[in-house]
Amino acid sequence: MTNSSINPAERFGELWTDYLEGELEEAGLVELQELLTAHDFLLKQAADYYRTHRLLGLIATEQTDGDEQFVGDVMQKLPQESNRFSRGVMQQLPPQNSTSDNSVCESRVNTRKRNWRRIVSQGGWLVALLSVIALPMVWYAANHRDTAPEIIVEQPAGNVQFASLSHARFLGEMSPAINSILSPKREYVLLSGLVELAFPRGAMAIVEGPAVFRVLSDDCLALDVGHCSVHAPKGAEGFRVDTPVTRVVDRGTRFSVNVSEASETEVQVIEGMADIYRYSDQSEKASTESPDATTFELRLNEHEACRLENGNNIVARPTAYNSAGYRSQLQDRIVSYDTATAQDGGAEYLKSVTVQRDGEVIQYPVEQLIPVELTYFKANPGVNANGHIAAGTSLGESRIQVLSDAALNTGVINPGGSRQPLTINPVMRTVEDKNQLNTPGMAIRFREPIKNGPGPDVVFFELQTLSNPPEGDAFHVSPLKFDQKRKSHTIRSYDLTMLSSEAQKIARFHLYQFHQNIASLDELQTVRYELKPSHNRLRFRAIAVGIDLSDLGYLPGELVEELFIQDAMDDNSIVDPVFIGGLP
Numbered sequence: 001m002t003n004s005s006i007n008p009a010e011r012f013g014e015l016w017t018d019y020l021e022g023e024l025e026e027a028g029l030v031e032l033q034e035l036l037t038a039h040d041f042l043l044k045q046a047a048d049y050y051r052t053h054r055l056l057g058l059i060a061t062e063q064t065d066g067d068e069q070f071v072g073d074v075m076q077k078l079p080q081e082s083n084r085f086s087r088g089v090m091q092q093l094p095p096q097n098s099t100s101d102n103s104v105c106e107s108r109v110n111t112r113k114r115n116w117r118r119i120v121s122q123g124g125w126l127v128a129l130l131s132v133i134a135l136p137m138v139w140y141a142a143n144h145r146d147t148a149p150e151i152i153v154e155q156p157a158g159n160v161q162f163a164s165l166s167h168a169r170f171l172g173e174m175s176p177a178i179n180s181i182l183s184p185k186r187e188y189v190l191l192s193g194l195v196e197l198a199f200p201r202g203a204m205a206i207v208e209g210p211a212v213f214r215v216l217s218d219d220c221l222a223l224d225v226g227h228c229s230v231h232a233p234k235g236a237e238g239f240r241v242d243t244p245v246t247r248v249v250d251r252g253t254r255f256s257v258n259v260s261e262a263s264e265t266e267v268q269v270i271e272g273m274a275d276i277y278r279y280s281d282q283s284e285k286a287s288t289e290s291p292d293a294t295t296f297e298l299r300l301n302e303h304e305a306c307r308l309e310n311g312n313n314i315v316a317r318p319t320a321y322n323s324a325g326y327r328s329q330l331q332d333r334i335v336s337y338d339t340a341t342a343q344d345g346g347a348e349y350l351k352s353v354t355v356q357r358d359g360e361v362i363q364y365p366v367e368q369l370i371p372v373e374l375t376y377f378k379a380n381p382g383v384n385a386n387g388h389i390a391a392g393t394s395l396g397e398s399r400i401q402v403l404s405d406a407a408l409n410t411g412v413i414n415p416g417g418s419r420q421p422l423t424i425n426p427v428m429r430t431v432e433d434k435n436q437l438n439t440p441g442m443a444i445r446f447r448e449p450i451k452n453g454p455g456p457d458v459v460f461f462e463l464q465t466l467s468n469p470p471e472g473d474a475f476h477v478s479p480l481k482f483d484q485k486r487k488s489h490t491i492r493s494y495d496l497t498m499l500s501s502e503a504q505k506i507a508r509f510h511l512y513q514f515h516q517n518i519a520s521l522d523e524l525q526t527v528r529y530e531l532k533p534s535h536n537r538l539r540f541r542a543i544a545v546g547i548d549l550s551d552l553g554y555l556p557g558e559l560v561e562e563l564f565i566q567d568a569m570d571d572n573s574i575v576d577p578v579f580i581g582g583l584p
Contacts, residue, residue, distance in 0.1 A: 001386045001413055001468070001576045008035055010572055012042045013467035017539060158184040159200045160215045164361075166330040168193035168209065169499060177501040178336060182215045190226070194330050197221065203236040203250070205229070206327045216242065227258045229327040245310045246297070247277040255300075256326045263310040266319060269300040270326050276300065276308065276316065332356045332455030334495040334546045336502040339408065346507030347542060350406045350461070350579055355546060357583070358454035366406050369459065369581035370450055374400040375562070376428045376443035379518045380416045380574075387513035387532070388414050388524060390463065390578065395512070399525055403444075403577060408461055408542040409509040411578030412524070416440020417567025421476040421488030426564050432519065441566035442577075443480065449559035450582030456546025458563070460491075461579040463506060465539045470498035472543050473575040474568035479552055479560075486553040490568055494545035503541045542578065 015032040018024040024032065036042055162176045169175065171189035182188070182197070190209035197205045200218045207213055211226020221228065222242045232239040232250040239250040244263040248255065253272025259265050267276060276297040297316055300306060307319045335354040339347035354363045377400075379388060389395070391402045391410045402410040417440055426439035450457055462473060472494035479486045496503045512529040549560055567574045 001463070001465070001574055008039055009042065010467075011035065012039070012046075016046055017465070017467050158182055158215060159218050160184075161198045162195055163198035163204065164196040164330055164335065164356075165500075166194040166333055167493060167495070167497075168195050174499050175501055180501075185214055185216060187212060187214050187224075194327070196330055199236065199239065201236040201239070202234075203230065203232040203239040205231075205241075206330065208327070223257055223259050225259050225261055225263075227256065227325065229256045229325075230254065231328070245278065246308050247295075249275045249277065251275060251299075253302075254326065254328075258325065265308045265310075266305065267300060267308075268305040268322060268326065269302055270323055271302055273302070274300050276306065278308070329359050330356065332358065332546070332548070334456065334459060334544045335361060336496070337461075337504075337542075337544060339504055339542075342409075342507030344508050345505075347408055347504040348507040350408055353459050353544070353581075355456055355459065355583065357456060364583060366581075368584050370446050370448055370584065371404050371406075372444040372446055372580045372582075374403050374412055374442060374521065375445045376426075376441075376564075377412065377518070377521045377524050378416045378438050378440045378442075379414060380440055380567075380569075381517060383515060383517055384414045384574070385513065386414060387511045387529065388412060388518055389512035389529070390509045390576070391512065393510060393531070399512075400521070403580065406579065408504075408578050409463065409506045409540075411463070411576060412442065413463075413576035413578075414574045415442040415565065415567060415577075417569040417574065418476070419569045421490055421568075422478040422564065422566070423482065423488065425480060425482055426478070430520075430522075438519070439564075439566075441476075441564055443562060443564050444580055445562045446560070446582045448582075449561045450549075450584075452549040452554040452556055452558045452560060453583070454556075455548060457549045457560075457583055458547035459544060459579070459581050459583065460547055460577065461542050461544045462494075462576045463509075463540050463578050464498055464543045464576070466498065468498075468573040469571065472497055472545065473573045474570050475575040476566045476568055477547055477552065478564045478566070479554075480562045480564055485555075489547070489551040491545055491547070492568070492570075494543045496544045498541055498543060500543070503543045506540050506542050509540075 012032070012035045015024060015028050015035070018028060019032060036046070158181050160182045162178060162180050162182065164178060165175055169191040171191055175193075176182075176195075190207060190211045190213070192209040194209070195207050197207065197215070199205070199221075203219070205221050206229045207221075207223070208227045208229075211228070212224040213226065213228070214222040214224070216222050219236075219239050220242060221230075221240075224244060228241065230239065230241060230250065231254050232252065234252065237250060237252050241248045241257045243257065243259045243265045246265050246267075248257055248265075248267055251273040253274050254270040255272075255274045256268045256270070257265065267274060276299070277295045278297050297308070298306065303321050303323075305319045305321045307317050309315045309317065333356055335356055337353040338351045340349040340351055342348040350366045352363050352365045353369070354361060356362075377388070389399055389402060389411075390413050391399075395402070400412055403412045422439070426441065426443070427436055428443060429438055432438045464470075464472060471492065474490060474492040476488050476490050478488040511532040513532050514523075514527050514529050516523075516527060518524050518527065547563075549558070550556070552563075554560060565575070565577065
């Protein structure tokens with residue numbers, strides 16, 4: 001969680017978020033206006049936050065005309081170099097209304113489809129959203145589509161599902177929910193990560209970002225740019241992947257297709273056979289028709305590969321077979337979690353967590369998870385304005401037990417950190433030695449040792465707000481005792497992020513603030529605090545990541561009793577653990 005006393009940008013983030021959600025009082029509005037007047041760089045941040053809130057549907061619906069004018073004035077004051085992107089984004093945003101989240105999302109689909117090309121052409125939107133590797137992919141989406149006005153027709157419900165997702169980020173929208181249905185013929189722009197698509201007759205396709213893809217039918221995936229791996233088992237023969245210049249038809253096989261931004265297509269057949277067709281003028285106009293025998297190019301057998309180059313004529317050239325690019329499954333990770341709901345509608349107690357380990361998806365009831373005990377704590381120097389405990393309206397005799405319970409809205413937050421991860425044992429003396437200071441961070445002990453198994457061994461949840469990094473607050477996890485094999489591991493992107501549909505909004509909680517630096521577990525337990533209600537009407541979600549003990553150098557089957565956690569100190573946001581549990 002951010003320490004709001006650090007700089008004007010962080011204070012602005014809190015005020016602007018409160019304003020957008022309709023919670024800012026008059027005194028706060030005056031302070032907000034003063035910050036905007038004094039710091040020009042906050043204007044761009046205002047646009048970024050506004051866009052994020054629109055994306056997540058969190059803009060307050062009760063804003064008055066005066067409020068809307070205030071937002072408009074802020075946007076008008078943006079520096080000249082930011083005008084194109086911010087104004088372009090603002091023009092594309094749908095008007096506010098009070099419809100449900102589902103209906104809002106449904107109504108936005110066609111609007112986004114019309115507007116993506118215009119947003120892309122305005123440049124700045126890409127600067128805000130895309131990594132360098134995604135630029136060619138979006139350039140292709142912007143320049144290889146018909147420029148004529150698009151006639152929007154309501155599409156029937158499809159049958160192809162998002163079977164699973166891993167670190168998936170889409171342009172202009174949250175990641176779809178697992179098992180949700182893809183809209184037929186709708187263009188999906190996957191910026192990064194992986195999605196697994198399940199087709200009705202059993203075919204599975206894993207698309208890797210950056211990519212642009214569409215579902216043309218229950219047996220056809222259109223891949224405009226990017227990479228996909230296909231498994232079409234018995235019963236799914238004839239499944240095909242259409243690219244801008246070719247059609248790859250399965251003949252009972254596993255194969256991969258890679259399409260460059262120049263529409264060059266490479267096909268690798270892992271098992272079985274695949275037929276390659278080139279498009280005739282007729283097939284280009286009717287891409288869902290059956291392949292025409294006159295367009296047949298060649299047949300690839302097992303362990304064969306070819307590259308089809310796009311020019312005046314399609315040229316097929318043999319290329320080296322390489323199975324390394326084929327994906328049979330998504331990587332091991334936290335897939336989702338289930339919770340009990342509090343009276344305010346937010347998620348409160350963890351009921352179960354679903355994890356993929358060694359390719360197998362397993363649901364663990366919370367009773368099977370191995371809880372932790374906090375054994376050491378030291379914050380960074382200074383006083384953290386948000387305190388170090390998130391909990392309800394009262395604390396028990398042992399304050400630190402809030403990290404050991406199953407609640408996702410209670411925890412010990414804002415521990416100390418270091419830019420560089422540990423390479424030696426942390427110093428954790430009960431009485432600190434001024435000649436060798438204790439190590440900032442927190443130590444946890446599992447109530448029983450956990451075994452290093454395949455995939456994630458520990459589940460780690462933190463609470464996160466919209467003004468913090470959407471991928472999660474980076475942190476280091478280290479062994480308490482180093483040797484030649486053991487090492488620290490830094491996590492910078494969570495399995496479930498603020499843009500994941502599976503990351504749930506959490507129930508209200510309170511922050512416990514301390515008016516002095518907290519440098520020990522004893523001080524955390526005994527120093528007087530002040531109760532501060534958190535304004536988390538919609539802002540906070542529980543995001544999660546799995547920790548694989550192998551990344552710390554532990555051997556398969558090795559037992560682990562304790563770990564050390566530090567914030568990575570890569571920004572002003574500090575990690576906020578609310579639940580840590582070992583997998584059985």
